[in-house]
Amino acid sequence: MKQTYPLTRDLVLIGGGHSHALMLRQWGMQPLPGVRLTVIDPAPTAAYSGMLPGYVAGHYGRDDLDIDLVKLARFAGARLVMGAVDGIDLAARRISVPGRPSIAYDVAAIDIGITSSMPALPGFAEHGVPAKPLTPFARKWAAFLEADGPAQVVVIGGGVAGAELAMAMAHALAQSTREAEVRLIDRSRALKEATPSGRRKVLAAMRDLGVEVIEEAQVERVEADHVALSDGRTLPSRFTVGAAGAQPHDWLAKTGLDLHDGFITVGETLQSSDPSVFATGDCAHLSHDPRPKAGVYAVRQAPVLHDNLVATLSGGTMQSYWPQKDYLKLISLGGKRALAEKWGRAFSGPLLWRWKDHIDLAFMTKFKELPKMEAVSVPRTAADGLAEILGAKPMCGGCGAKVGRGALRGALAALPKSDRADVEAVPGDDAAMLRVGGQRQVISTDHLRAFTDDPVVMTRIAAIHALGDVWAMGATPQAATATVILPRMSADLQERSLAEIMAAAAEVMSDAGAAIVGGHSSMSDEMTIGFTVTGLCDADPITIAGAKEGDVLILTKPIGSGVIMAAEMAGEARGDIVAEAFASMVQPQGAASRILANAHAMTDVTGFGLAGHVAGICEASGLSAAVDIAAVPLMEGALELSEAGIGSTLLPDNKAGAGVVIGAIGPRGDLMFDPQTAGGLLACVPQTEAAAILTALQEAGYPAARIGQMVAGVGVRFR
Incomplete structure (x- = not known):
């Protein structure tokens, strides 16, 4: 039988980026006993950036692109909170997530990537589509691809990311019967971060796909059907993509952490200026060895992050992360061709796309093929019927x-039947009806064994579930008492958990018109939440x-x-x-x-x-x-x-x-x-x-x- 241990420390991962995804997988195989692990992300899935151009081009399906955080959290034994963090209180060690009580931590790590400054461009927020976050971008591209009419696309930003997207879109639209126009705009020189050889090859690939590259052009505003340039030109566009202006998330500036150009400054242990907060991926700045923003660094940081989080929570020895000086850059060229760059040299062709495809699929396989839960084994000698019950x-x-x-x-x-005149019950009905001083009152109770480790979501579900008996009889909710059973945990974690649960319960009950008037709590092996509720009937109960x-x-x-x-x-x-x-x-x-x-x-x-x-x-x-x-x-x-x-x-x-x-x-x-x-x-x-x-x-x-x-x-x- 799997041993469960009391919980004593809270580890919270903010964001479902590549470092955190790999860290969750490693944690699932080797958890640290006594730690309650939480991951916070706005969505149930996190898109893998390396396969986005292939998805846009039509080489991959939508599911191929996603790291499923729900499955990954279940495997890691973590509670998944689906919400967008908007702040951290370093002194109180609390994380703010709108729409729910704050989440306490003992140690936290941040891997939220970057966002786009494109919405600041006039008209872009209303008519444009930022390339990041990847999940909403992928959804909007799929809808555009299925639409009718001219397929006019403008990609703003002539870096490698913009070029990959422009080529992928051109390739996908070439497979349709729609008349397509794809343009790539840069305010200076396109692909300036590439090697001279690599730049020539990518520009040639874009010409072959019919992508028009417009350099030294400043975008003035974005409209629903065109992009206006500062020199007076207008470019027709039904799908305007922002692939430039990457910037850190705004809320980081309010944390009090040391920042470099808005990115979290970390040292070789990946710790920020606050030793209890770590950061990895594109949202972090490596002060000891600065590097450009690239997913390869986030992947390489994952095992160091895991080891250092474990060390911080258990009193172990920290490891150092030193990034490689150069890395293999694989650039998709629209069709099933790719370009490889390293050490100043560039090569392209179908073989390189197959190589890139192999690397990307191998990475995603780590999350698609998680070990299955083992069935409970039955001892060789056991009572009759035990195997059937298990x-x-x-x-x-x-x-x-x-x-x-x-x-x-x-x-x-x-x-036995009750002979009380003030108690009425219909066999099999949702609630009993009481008569109190001429007022008809319904009463019911219900509790649920948790199926999610997020106490706020589980509380909301349990409260709605219990109120269902009152609503089903046409009554108005009046009062409720709570029954909470927590897993074994330290006094600090008990207080944190109960605070989240009761705040969520009070919100649901208050919205329904009921007051929480008390409750009972205890500890066991797993979380169970329930409520006894009463309601008032102004008419005959249904x-x-x-x-x-x-x-x-x-x-x-x-x-x-x-x-x-x-x-x-x-x-x-x-x-x-x-x-x-x-x-x-x-x-x-x-x-x-x-x-x-x-x-x-x-x-x-x-x-x-x-x-x-x-x-x-x-x-x-x-x-x-x-x-x-x-x-x-x-x-x-x-x-x-x-x-x-x-x-x-x-x-x-x-x-x-x-x-x-x-x-x-x-x-x-x-x-x-x-x-x-x-x-x-x-x-x-x-x-x-x-x-x-x-x-x-x-x-x-x-x-x-x-x-x-x-x-x-x-x-x-x-x-």
């Missing part, structure tokens, strides 16, 4: 870790027993979170799919509940899956449901994962406990039983009001859908 994969989190519907119903059925024949079934959110979270735990789900699932789960349902105030019956779709919750309404209302399985909205990627044979550990129990369900077969059918966490509201509304309600939900921002109708009969029929 299964071949780890237990899911969220609602995927709940007790099956059959076991829960059996246990609840044995409870139960699962009021559906009428002919009612239309409306679902406010897509399903699929169970299979996506199961895949994420196994390292099988793409990071962007996981991020979209989180975004769906944290969407509150208060506005939806108000729009559905006239529903005859309502529930929130959670652990029993859509089929189980529809069956609950049918059973309580004495009706059947006809559900159009193709109309049920699915989260992106859920069907593909189900088709791959992935499913939540609760899936078999949900199938067994749903009662009479007909027609839910195959991978899409499995998703009808998929346990949802913080799922949508499932409502039975009058047929005459269904269209207006659906429109109102969609205008309020819910991806709601009409999925079926209540009919006479028994059970649930998918068609």
